[in-house]
Amino acid sequence: MTQLYFKGESSEITKVQLAEGETVLNGLLRNGVDVPYGCRTGVCQSCIMVSPNNEVPRTAQKGLREVQKQQGYFLSCCCQPKEPMVVSLSDYFKKESTTVLGKEFLSDTVVRIRLSKAICYRPGQYATLWKNAQIARTYSLVSHPTADNFLEFHVRVYPDGVFSNWVKDGMQIGDSLEIQGPMGDCYYTVEDKDQTMLLSGLGTGLAPLFGVARDALIQGHRGRILMLLGARTQEGVYYEKELADLQQRYPNFEVRFSVREMAPEFQARAGYSSDIYTLAKMLMPDLSNCKVFLAGGASFVRKMKRQCFLAKANMGDIAADTFLSFPK
Amino acid sequence: MSVYEAIGGEAAVNAAVDVFYRKVLLDERISEFFDTVDMEEQHRKQKAFLTMAFGGPNAYTGKDMREAHAGMNLTEEHFTAVAEALVGTLNDLEVPQNYIDEIVGIALSVKDDVLNV
Numbered sequence: 001m002t003q004l005y006f007k008g009e010s011s012e013i014t015k016v017q018l019a020e021g022e023t024v025l026n027g028l029l030r031n032g033v034d035v036p037y038g039c040r041t042g043v044c045q046s047c048i049m050v051s052p053n054n055e056v057p058r059t060a061q062k063g064l065r066e067v068q069k070q071q072g073y074f075l076s077c078c079c080q081p082k083e084p085m086v087v088s089l090s091d092y093f094k095k096e097s098t099t100v101l102g103k104e105f106l107s108d109t110v111v112r113i114r115l116s117k118a119i120c121y122r123p124g125q126y127a128t129l130w131k132n133a134q135i136a137r138t139y140s141l142v143s144h145p146t147a148d149n150f151l152e153f154h155v156r157v158y159p160d161g162v163f164s165n166w167v168k169d170g171m172q173i174g175d176s177l178e179i180q181g182p183m184g185d186c187y188y189t190v191e192d193k194d195q196t197m198l199l200s201g202l203g204t205g206l207a208p209l210f211g212v213a214r215d216a217l218i219q220g221h222r223g224r225i226l227m228l229l230g231a232r233t234q235e236g237v238y239y240e241k242e243l244a245d246l247q248q249r250y251p252n253f254e255v256r257f258s259v260r261e262m263a264p265e266f267q268a269r270a271g272y273s274s275d276i277y278t279l280a281k282m283l284m285p286d287l288s289n290c291k292v293f294l295a296g297g298a299s300f301v302r303k304m305k306r307q308c309f310l311a312k313a314n315m316g317d318i319a320a321d322t323f324l325s326f327p328k
Numbered sequence: 329m330s331v332y333e334a335i336g337g338e339a340a341v342n343a344a345v346d347v348f349y350r351k352v353l354l355d356e357r358i359s360e361f362f363d364t365v366d367m368e369e370q371h372r373k374q375k376a377f378l379t380m381a382f383g384g385p386n387a388y389t390g391k392d393m394r395e396a397h398a399g400m401n402l403t404e405e406h407f408t409a410v411a412e413a414l415v416g417t418l419n420d421l422e423v424p425q426n427y428i429d430e431i432v433g434i435a436l437s438v439k440d441d442v443l444n445v
Contacts (some may be wrong), residue, residue, distance in 0.1 A: 305367060310353060315346050315371050 002081050006033055007088040011150065018080075024060075024087060029287060035076060035089065038136035039324055042078040044128045045183050046136055049076045050090040055315035057081060065181070095178040100171055101150050107238035109157050111167055114143075114150040118179050121145060123211030124188065124293070124321070127181030128155070129163075137163040140208035140295070140321065141182065144215060151179075154207040174199065184208075186293060186321040188215045193222045196290045198313075200228040200280060200304055205295035206239055208321050212293050217250045226283060229254040230296075231275035234259055256283065276300075278305055287313035295321040330431045332384035340367055341378045344417050349374050351413040358409045361400065381414060381435050393441035402443050411435055 002278040004027055006014040019029040024048050028035050038044035043060055044059055053071040060079035061069045066274035073090060121128060123143050130136045143152035157164040186208055190197070197216065215227055226293045231237045236259070243255045256274040273279040284290070294301050301322045308318055334342075349371060352362045364370050380386040414435060416426045 302367075306353070306363075309346075309367065310350060312350075315349070315367070 003084040004028070004081070005086045006031075007071045007086060007091075008065075013086075013119070016098060021080055022041045024079040024081065024085070028076065028087075030129065034049070036133070036136075037077060038128055039138065040077045041324055042075050043322075043324055044136065044138040045075060046128055046180065047076045048073055048085050048090050049079075051085050051087045052076070054081075054085045054087075055082045056085075066094055095180045097176055098151070098173045102179070103167070103171060103173060106154065110238050111155045111157060111164075112142075112152060113155060113167060113171070115150050115177075115179065117145075117149060119151070119152055119182060121151075121182035122187035123215040124186045124208040125182035125184045126321070127151075127179050127183070128207070129154075130178040130180065131163055131166055135163055135166075136180075138183075138324075140184075140186075140204075140211065142211045144211070144218060147214075147218060154204045156204045175181050184321045185322060186295065188212050188219065188221075190216065190221065190291050193220060195223045196284075197221070197223060197225045197293070198228070198284055198287065198290055198295040198308070199225065199295075200230075200276065201294065202230040202276070202296035202300045203232075203236065203323075205229070205300075205321070205323065208295045209293055210239065210242070211322060214246060217246065217253060222252060225250075225253045227253070228258060228276055228280055228283070229255065230258045230260070230300075233260075233261050277303065280304070280307065281311070285311065287311040289314075290317065293320075294318065296323060298322050298324075300312055330383045331434075332379070332382040332426050335382065335427055337384065338379075340421075341375055341384065343421060344445060345371060345375045347420055348413055348417040351416055352364055352410065355409050355413060356421060358406055358413075361406070378414075380438075381431050383430070383434055388437070388438075390441045393438050394444055397442050399445055404443070407439055407443060 001020065002018045004018050004024060006015040006016060006028060008014065014031065014033060016031045021155050025040070026039055031274065036046050038046035045063070050071070050073050054072070056072055056074045057079055060074040062078065064073055096118040098115040098118035100113065101116055104112045106112050123141055123144050124199055126138050126140045130139045137282045139153040139155060141151060142154060143150060155164050155167045157168050199213055200211045211225060213227055216225060238255055247253050247255055256279060258273050258279050260274055262274050287308055290313055292313050294304050301320045305318055305320055309315060353359050362370060376386065380388050411432065415428060415432065418431065
């Protein structure tokens, strides 16, 4: 039982008794405090709060910047304090308004949306899109801040996806929505322009990786850049034309696909292998001094990260963007 | 001068931690203890362990060592495997033998606490 003191806008204090193991977010919501939130797993950062004068549990600050940590910012969905805390809402991430400029199917299950440029970012970072005050989802930025005058996101449509089905069926060009961000450390920071880069992802893991690769190439990266993309079926492979264009323009950029359930007639097609892990091992057996970017679901990122580390990539040279599945 | 300072302080730990972590992940006697979901967290723990073993600044106490390893049913074989990974790492990095002996001495000094005997 931990005592929580919520300091509201006019400095009035609401006292909340947290149950054993209860998070600050759940405790406040239970007591009618309107804390904005999204994923509830510490990724979207919608529920960021601040507690400048108290010790904040370290697990509640994962993914925040060093300066934010020092200033007492924390994610209320991951905060289970043992000691009493005074907390208040943070305006660290202001929501900006953005307009839908375009919407297009890239495959049966992936919709590309383009929004007006409302935020500054690095390709590969992610931002939270708000359908309304309750429903928010997080997507990676595919576009480039200077080469493109729009923000591009790839939305994977899930059968029960509240947000993605709205994007698919309800969202219209000209609609306005709110955007918050950017966040995340999965972007091009390579100082050595001759360093080899391996980028690997499953499904819409393509989105941040495409952003990172294109950014690197625009910034004049000279080292080899290999992108390995995995999909469950042939239909899941998308963005082939854009990737081919990039490959044609930059000889040091190469993309390979891996399709798990492959029809026999495709097996002969160059570049397609059924197992992405085998393909990675085959094409880049030694990752010493190589920069690695990974994007996809948790089990993929975990397995590929381990494999890359054992293939001699430095831990500090592996950047990963783990996608979440939302609890129903 | 402590062995920690002699071999290069934090830079030596940073050079050693990836090599050491790879060795324990590949050692079937102990890999299950290190093959966790959160590789970054495990990496941090190993950095702390190596700093301690190199005689660097640390806040480990015998009681911490006991509590951290309690209930894991660790045996002599597990301890030997970690010690071998440690020595192998130091050999890979070409640390002089007299420093290796000193580091092994520090590791041995926490053995009873680690095995909870």
